[in-house]
Amino acid sequence: MGEEIVVIEGDGIGREVVPAALEVLEAFDLGFEFVSAEAGDATEEATGEALPAETYELAADADATLFGAAGETAADVILPLRDAVDSFVNVRPARAYPGVDAVRPETDVVFLRENTEGVYSGHEGRLSEDLSTLTRVVTSSASRELAEFACEFVTDGRGPVGGPEDGFTVAHKANVMRETDGRFRDEVLSVAEERGVDADEELMDAFATKLPLDPTQYGVVVCPNLAGDVLSDLAAGLVGGLGLLPSANVGHDNALFEPVHGTAPDIAGQGIANPTAAVLSAAMLLEYLSYGEEGQRVRDAVEGVLSDGPRTGDLGGDATTDEVTAAIVDRL
Amino acid sequence: MGEEIVVIEGDGIGREVVPAALEVLEAFDLGFEFVSAEAGDATEEATGEALPAETYELAADADATLFGAAGETAADVILPLRDAVDSFVNVRPARAYPGVDAVRPETDVVFLRENTEGVYSGHEGRLSEDLSTLTRVVTSSASRELAEFACEFVTDGRGPVGGPEDGFTVAHKANVMRETDGRFRDEVLSVAEERGVDADEELMDAFATKLPLDPTQYGVVVCPNLAGDVLSDLAAGLVGGLGLLPSANVGHDNALFEPVHGTAPDIAGQGIANPTAAVLSAAMLLEYLSYGEEGQRVRDAVEGVLSDGPRTGDLGGDATTDEVTAAIVDRL
Ligand SMILES: CC(C)[C@H](C(=O)O)[C@@H](O)C(=O)O
Ligand SMILES: CC(C)[C@H](C(=O)O)[C@@H](O)C(=O)O
Numbered sequence: 001m002g003e004e005i006v007v008i009e010g011d012g013i014g015r016e017v018v019p020a021a022l023e024v025l026e027a028f029d030l031g032f033e034f035v036s037a038e039a040g041d042a043t044e045e046a047t048g049e050a051l052p053a054e055t056y057e058l059a060a061d062a063d064a065t066l067f068g069a070a071g072e073t074a075a076d077v078i079l080p081l082r083d084a085v086d087s088f089v090n091v092r093p094a095r096a097y098p099g100v101d102a103v104r105p106e107t108d109v110v111f112l113r114e115n116t117e118g119v120y121s122g123h124e125g126r127l128s129e130d131l132s133t134l135t136r137v138v139t140s141s142a143s144r145e146l147a148e149f150a151c152e153f154v155t156d157g158r159g160p161v162g163g164p165e166d167g168f169t170v171a172h173k174a175n176v177m178r179e180t181d182g183r184f185r186d187e188v189l190s191v192a193e194e195r196g197v198d199a200d201e202e203l204m205d206a207f208a209t210k211l212p213l214d215p216t217q218y219g220v221v222v223c224p225n226l227a228g229d230v231l232s233d234l235a236a237g238l239v240g241g242l243g244l245l246p247s248a249n250v251g252h253d254n255a256l257f258e259p260v261h262g263t264a265p266d267i268a269g270q271g272i273a274n275p276t277a278a279v280l281s282a283a284m285l286l287e288y289l290s291y292g293e294e295g296q297r298v299r300d301a302v303e304g305v306l307s308d309g310p311r312t313g314d315l316g317g318d319a320t321t322d323e324v325t326a327a328i329v330d331r332l
Numbered sequence: 333m334g335e336e337i338v339v340i341e342g343d344g345i346g347r348e349v350v351p352a353a354l355e356v357l358e359a360f361d362l363g364f365e366f367v368s369a370e371a372g373d374a375t376e377e378a379t380g381e382a383l384p385a386e387t388y389e390l391a392a393d394a395d396a397t398l399f400g401a402a403g404e405t406a407a408d409v410i411l412p413l414r415d416a417v418d419s420f421v422n423v424r425p426a427r428a429y430p431g432v433d434a435v436r437p438e439t440d441v442v443f444l445r446e447n448t449e450g451v452y453s454g455h456e457g458r459l460s461e462d463l464s465t466l467t468r469v470v471t472s473s474a475s476r477e478l479a480e481f482a483c484e485f486v487t488d489g490r491g492p493v494g495g496p497e498d499g500f501t502v503a504h505k506a507n508v509m510r511e512t513d514g515r516f517r518d519e520v521l522s523v524a525e526e527r528g529v530d531a532d533e534e535l536m537d538a539f540a541t542k543l544p545l546d547p548t549q550y551g552v553v554v555c556p557n558l559a560g561d562v563l564s565d566l567a568a569g570l571v572g573g574l575g576l577l578p579s580a581n582v583g584h585d586n587a588l589f590e591p592v593h594g595t596a597p598d599i600a601g602q603g604i605a606n607p608t609a610a611v612l613s614a615a616m617l618l619e620y621l622s623y624g625e626e627g628q629r630v631r632d633a634v635e636g637v638l639s640d641g642p643r644t645g646d647l648g649g650d651a652t653t654d655e656v657t658a659a660i661v662d663r664l
Binding site: 074075079103104119120124125126129130131132133134135136137138139140141173175176177178179180182183204205206208209210211212213226229230231233234236237238240241242 | 406407411435436451452456457458461462463464465466467468469470471472473505507508509510511512514515536537538540541542543544545558561562563565566568569570572573574
């Protein structure tokens with residue numbers, strides 16, 4: 001029996017793009033055992049819970065999970081799911097593809113986003129009628145674990161070229177958050193030094209100015225949680241939107257893969273959603289499970305289709321999700 | 333005797349662009365009394381303090397302050413100065429100019445950034461060997477005060493077109509920071525409703541994707557402190573960099589004006605810095621002091637020079653700071 005993969009379509013176009021990604025995975029006949037699970041707005045309506053305990057447990061016990069998107073309940077679904085797979089890093093590649101309209105076609109950046117703390121560990125409170133607080137948390141241990149991952153990532157040659165040679169850039173706001181982002185920055189840079197990996201740093205606001213001006217300055221970018229959220233979404237805007245961006249939430253012996261896009265309610269249910277981000281998330285899943293060759297074949301097929309195959313409406317075409325998916329499967 | 337204006341050149345190109353802005357202000361003969369004060373890296377080296385108490389007091393007692401830039405000590409200078417003038421909003425226009433190379437030449441957005449709280453109120457601590465925290469603060473009073481300002485701003489027609497008609501967009505991360513950014517969002521939207529101003533909202537990560545894709549979707553954008561820092565710097569990248577961006581820190585009966593750029597150590601001391609951001613900050617100062625006509629004349633002169641006058645190196649020309657300044661003064 002092969003690896004157990006939990007499949008959560010979620011809401012909106014999640015119900016269209018996840019089946020497309022599954023079709024691609026099934027084309028390899030790797031003996032995966034797919035287990036469906038429910039989460040999202042519709043699940044909350046039906047059961048009272050956006051993320052039922054059963055789904056959480058399934059994801060926690062699986063070898064990997066493929067997730068689509070959730071609507072209003074997104075945070076209630078995705079944040080616990082990241083926890084279920086014990087994920088400490090969110091890997092978010094943002095690259096432009098030849099032939100796809102992009103504000104900055106030279107963009108090729110991978111964000112390694114801390115995935116457990118910062119404002120997301122969420123100790124919030126209403127202290128008075130007038131005042132609320134949120135306590136942001138940064139630990140050396142989480143910062144160092146992320147940095148170790150980043151060092152391996154660049155040493156394995158998995159990062160794009162750009163930024164310090166074979167190294168990475170740390171983006172942070174340690175000039176204001178001196179103690180917390182200062183700790184993050186110091187730990188990440190010190191791990192890089194111990195590992196002999198080149199690393200430089202950039203204030204996150206300066207990064208937000210400089211990325212659009214010249215994305216080729218950057219390759220692998222290591223960030224605290226919220227910084228990684230915003231800066232990777234900025235990069236998405238430069239490569240032409242969210243329709244192409246996959247992501248991996250990697251844990252110690254489990255992982256969760258999801259397109260960066262949401263449920264796209266304006267086009268949901270019409271069969272015209274772009275499956276690319278979900279299919280590329282499946283490619284990341286294959287690579288994570290050590291099916292590197294298969295993952296590469298998926299990437300090549302996707303690139304081929306993007307350059308001269310059918311396109312969905314978001315890329316200026318009029319193909320359906322099924323047509324694009326069939327074209328990808330055809331090229332595997 | 334006219335208004336008292338404190339002038340702080342600071343470090344690096346601050347020492348070149350602030351005199352340029354002063355030359356423009358002096359051209360009007362409005363009877364301003366200019367008072368010089370010191371702050372920044374050089375001041376810290378000389379006196380042990382980046383922002384001497386005397387400078388703080390001068391800024392606090394003045395009618396307005398014009399500041400250049402500070403180097404390593406930037407946060408130690410600018411954050412207390414914002415406090416000195418009791419500033420609750422940071423006004424950051426980001427627009428592209430005809431003839432200036434920009435990633436997104438259609439960009440014309442004004443950020444109204446909360447200027448007192450969020451992570452900037454800075455209750456940070458090292459709780460253990462491994463763990464540090466920062467307590468982020470959001471109050472209804474500060475959120476509502478910002479919103480009142482935003483409503484007046486759009487009602488007075490001071491905002492660019494884009495976003496909700498004659499209204500504004502609130503950018504936040506209330507899906508994660510539910511209690512703090514939730515409070516911010518709710519208060520801002522409720523003030524808008526009370527004032528009959530159109531307002532919509534956007535998650536700050538979605539905003540970071542959508543602004544590069546189509547900046548004309550937005551006009552006036554109201555943000556918490558750090559969100560405003562990062563998103564306005566992103567907009568700076570879309571209009572071609574920081575050389576053109578002025579800002580105003582507005583308080584109750586005092587204000588501080590500063591170019592968004594830093595000290596530019598690579599070109600400092602050579603007399604080739606672009607004075608535009610500082611000169612436009614002076615225009616904001618004029619408008620703040622009710623010299624609206626003079627402010628407009630400065631803007632017109634700057635635009636004229638940008639479209640067919642001499643240019644500094646950052647804009648592809650080879651003019652000096654003095655030549656550009658003289659050309660601006662010439663057109664007043
Ligand atoms: C839905 C939300 C909680 C989530 C996040 O902020 O991490 C999303 O924006 C993302 O980036 O996956
Ligand atoms: C220097 C720094 C403290 C400051 C800020 O974060 O506000 C700067 O980035 C700015 O935007 O004026």
